[in-house]
Amino acid sequence: MRGLKGRIACITGAAQGIGQEICIRLAEEGAIIIALDILDTKSTVNRCREKGGHARGFVFDVTNKNQIHRVVQEIGEQFERIDIWVNNAGVFDNTATVALSEQKWDQISDINYKAMFLCAQPVIPLMQKNNWGRFINLSSMAGKMAYSEEIAYCSTKAAVLGLTRALAVELGCHGITANAICPGPIQTDMLKNTYQHLADINGVTLEEWSADILKTIPAGRFGKPADVAALVAFLASDDAGFINGQAINIDGGLVFY
Ligand SMILES: NC(=O)c1ccc[n+]([C@@H]2O[C@H](COP(=O)([O-])OP(=O)(O)OC[C@H]3O[C@@H](n4cnc5c(N)ncnc54)[C@H](O)[C@@H]3O)[C@@H](O)[C@H]2O)c1
Incomplete structure (x- = not known):
């Protein structure tokens, strides 16, 4: 057990896939789960509760600044803090550079990394109150490697690494860590x-x-979503308090840097 009992953990992109599994794992570890997604998170919330956990869902678009502020304010009023924020929502795209529209580029950028900045703004004060916090950001092996016809995905996932390092150096003195996870094929x-x-x-x-x-x-x-969820549970724990600003691969041995 990672000792997450009573921690308030918010996970974006929580309706399915890796995000759903992170919610379930953190619920098993005793965290109170706030599941956030543009899709209905009922199934995630129910699965957390089946594990004996506490969970609540919000319909939430990570590109909508007003919604982010409203939801974070509501969580703050109910719990007076946020301990763990997992930026997991993301979209993949494989369009050749010449065929990719500017609109699509902006949409992918907004979801895959600008959202992490928008979410961090209202969340940071709620972590600073307790001098403890964890930002865990989903990048990808595509953030370190390059793949043909994935210009938007590779660029945005690399940007996640820069954003994570910037948060890490700015917030480290407040007991808050920021780390990125770079999964291979899950x-x-x-x-x-x-x-x-x-x-x-x-x-x-x-x-x-x-x-x-x-x-x-x-x-x-x-890889399985549970592999990634186990890493998130570790990074969210007190044991990982001295790991900050890292980009951790979880890919079965595909990438070594
Ligand atoms: N599956 C993989 O092989 C893999 C590999 C590397 C990185 N990743 C990253 O892991 C994360 C999760 O991937 P997944 O495979 O579970 O994807 P998925 O498509 O199964 O789930 C993504 C979730 O994000 C949500 N989402 C999308 N746009 C959103 C928005 N604007 N606001 C709120 N929620 C939104 C979706 O509704 C969905 O529930 C992504 O960031 C992805 O880039 C996945």
């Missing part, structure tokens, strides 16, 4: 949709495409 809808698209344009089946990728992963398997 089995979620996002990965399946991406691989299906790549399989289609390469004229192979999803199974054939996945099998080829699998051969490149030293661990010999794809």
Whole structure:
């Protein structure tokens, strides 16, 4: 157990995939879960409660500054603090550079990293009150590596690393850490949709495409949302209090820096 009992943990992109699993894991560790997503988070909230945890959901668009401030204010009024903020909401895109519209670029940037800045503004004072806090930001191995026709995804996930380091040096003296997580391929809808698209344009089946990728992963398997959730639980704990400004790979051995 990570000793998260009673911690107030807010997770964006919590309706499914990695975000849902983070909610469930932190609930198991005793945290009070605030599940945030543009989609309904009822299933996440119910699964946390089934584990004996406390959870509440909000419909929340990470690109909407007014909504962010309203929801953070409501959490602040109810609990008088926020301890853990996981910026997990994100979107993937694989459009060639010449085909990517400016509107799409802005949309991906707004969700994948500008949102982290917008959320940090009202959350920081609620962490500073207790001289304790954890920002955990989902980047990707694409934030360190580059992939063809992923200019928006690679750029925004690299920006997450810069934003995380900036938060880390600014907030470290307040007992607040900020760290980024760089997952490799994790089995979620996002990965399946991406691989299906790549399989289609390469004229192979999803199974054939996945099998080829699998051969490149030293661990010999794809990641599971639970793998990422376990890392989040550690970074959220007191044990991780001296880890700050890092970009931690969780990819079965694909990236070494
Ligand atoms: N799955 C992978 O292989 C993988 C690898 C590296 C990094 N990641 C990152 O992990 C995070 C979670 O990925 P996932 O695979 O679970 O994706 P997913 O598509 O299954 O879930 C993403 C969630 O974010 C929510 N979301 C999207 N836009 C939002 C918005 N504007 N406001 C609020 N919520 C919004 C969606 O509704 C969804 O519930 C993302 O940041 C992703 O880039 C995933």
